[in-house]
């Protein structure tokens with residue numbers, strides 16, 4: 660399976676944020692999306708999740724040579740700022756999500772099993788979400804986005820607010836999830852991108868380009884990424 664973006668564009672009034680995004684992502688890989696502040700990473704995710712209407716272009720899944728329109732079940736999107744219903748407990752939120760998505764959840768587990776995957780402690784499971792920490796809300800958001808096992812997972816700086824232990828656990832979790840799906844992960848933390856991602860993709864001047872790692876050691880690769888981000892010659 661591939662996820663293909665063709666000539667995607669988006670402007671806000673006169674500001675052309677996405678100019679001509681064309682890229683093919685391969686199943687089984689984690690892609691690190693890097694870009695300077697304001698480069699358009701969140702805008703790209705919002706367009707792909709159809710929270711924003713793109714001005715032009717197309718995106719679709721490609722399976723055995725056939726184009727397939729992306730349905731809501733195909734895509735999971737974890738926002739950088741977690742948005743959870745604060746008036747529900749963690750368990751109520753989880754139960755509600757499982758109930759409304761029952762038909763698309765393969766291999767359904769118990770609520771407590773899901774909480775355990777995310778290391779949310781028993782004493783916190785029945786607390787209101789408004790009393791969860793930022794990192795715990797982030798975990799809940801990540802959890803509901805992986806339960807339905809979408810084939811395309813968009814993560815907008817999801818690990819930034821997690822403590823080092825949880826961030827490490829999340830990395831393991833994402834690695835275990837990558838088979839048969841495409842994970843696109845935006846971050847400003849270069850070490851995280853290099854550690855977790857199979858490919859590094861840079862959003863610059865409204866276009867996406869891959870940074871080729873071939874024959875470079877990690878130091879050289881890092882320099883090459885920085886040069887690309889600084890818009891200097893990058894090869």
Ligand SMILES: Nc1ncnc2c1ncn2[C@@H]1O[C@H](COP(=O)(O)OP(=O)(O)OP(=O)(O)O)[C@@H](O)[C@H]1O
Nearest residue numbers: 671672674676694695696697698699700701702703
């Ligand atoms: N709803 C909006 N209306 C007008 N301009 C917007 C809107 N959303 C984003 N922009 C502009 O689009 C540009 C890209 O913003 P975006 O949030 O996509 O960047 P980003 O790469 O995610 O940045 P950061 O790394 O700082 O989070 C910015 O100039 C921003 O001001």
